[in-house]
Amino acid sequence: MEHLVLIDGHHLMYRAYWAIPRTLKTSGGEQVNTVFGMASMLLNILSTEEPDSLLLCFDEGEETFRHQENETYKEGRAETPDDFYDQIPRVIELIDAFGIHHVSDAKYEADDLICTYAKAGEKNGMKVTIVSGDRDLLQLASEKVTIVIPHKGYQQAEYLGPKGVEEKFGVRxxxxxxxxxxxxxxxxxxxxxxxxxxxxxxxxxxxxxxxxxxxxxxxxxxxxxxxxxxxxxxxxxxxxxxxELVCDIPLPFKMKELEVGELPTEEIAEFFREMEFSLLLKRLQSLMQTPFGKKLFEATEDLVVCSSTKKDQLSLFS
CATH class of the missing domain: 1.10.150.20 (5' to 3' exonuclease, C-terminal subdomain)
Structure with a gap:
């Protein structure tokens, strides 16, 4: 059975931002804690889930139809620090370096996009894994759809199917x-x-x-x-x-386009070198030696690992 993995991009970014010390910076002074956390979780998701197809879904930060119906929707949340937003362009660079599709829509939330693609995956007979801690997405759990709530990066991920949702919350x-x-x-x-x-x-x-x-x-x-x-x-x-989630948004990408082909190893490595992520370069090399990694990444000579003495490149997300 083909395996489709759908990732709640903003949720993972928030987890990365708050889990990795904000003191993590390049030698040039650029703050990269969110970028590091996202990159680490992407490697973990690839190695753990071994997806055949993959998509990251993001919120655009615009007023969706829910905001238009309810002026107080999501009010009261703690204001997101500027240094989180400052790292979003780098996160997009990271995803592009991996050659993975990502999508957002000004009218809808990432949840709605995930719902639409999850239903399409089910219809196509795929096994679907949704990576998010957003409880709205629990309504999608089914025999073919599993919700994964990441903890400690992805080391202690919680997998919830229909029975798991009912046991945890008391409802289907x-x-x-x-x-x-x-x-x-x-x-x-x-x-x-x-x-x-x-x-x-x-x-x-x-x-x-x-x-x-x-x-x-x-x-x-x-x-x-x-x-x-x-x-x-x-x-x-x-x-x-x-x-309630919207599950019938016109698909920006056809399902075939989401297939994970050979990922551009050198582009990923070059991005890691630019960000001075020596730990992640080593993990990339290790992943490439696994049976799945050998199929996933373009063959290349041994990667040059940048030297780093930073103690901030924590093992929490490894």
Missing amino acids: PDQVASYKGLCGDQSDNLPGVLGIGPKTAAELIQKYESLDGIFKSLEGIRPSVREKLERDKEQAYFCERMA
């Missing part, structure tokens, strides 16, 4: 949006039904299946909870709609 993947409609999502500034937390939300959905089922059965729900539901009914449905 197809009920995740309704679950968020009830208990909300602080990260997206979705309040849900005020006074109803994750435990009560899961119990209600387990018993009544959906928001429609819950609101058709209000007489059977204890008064204290029923009062909250009646008060915030409109808000519950609105938050559910905000959490």
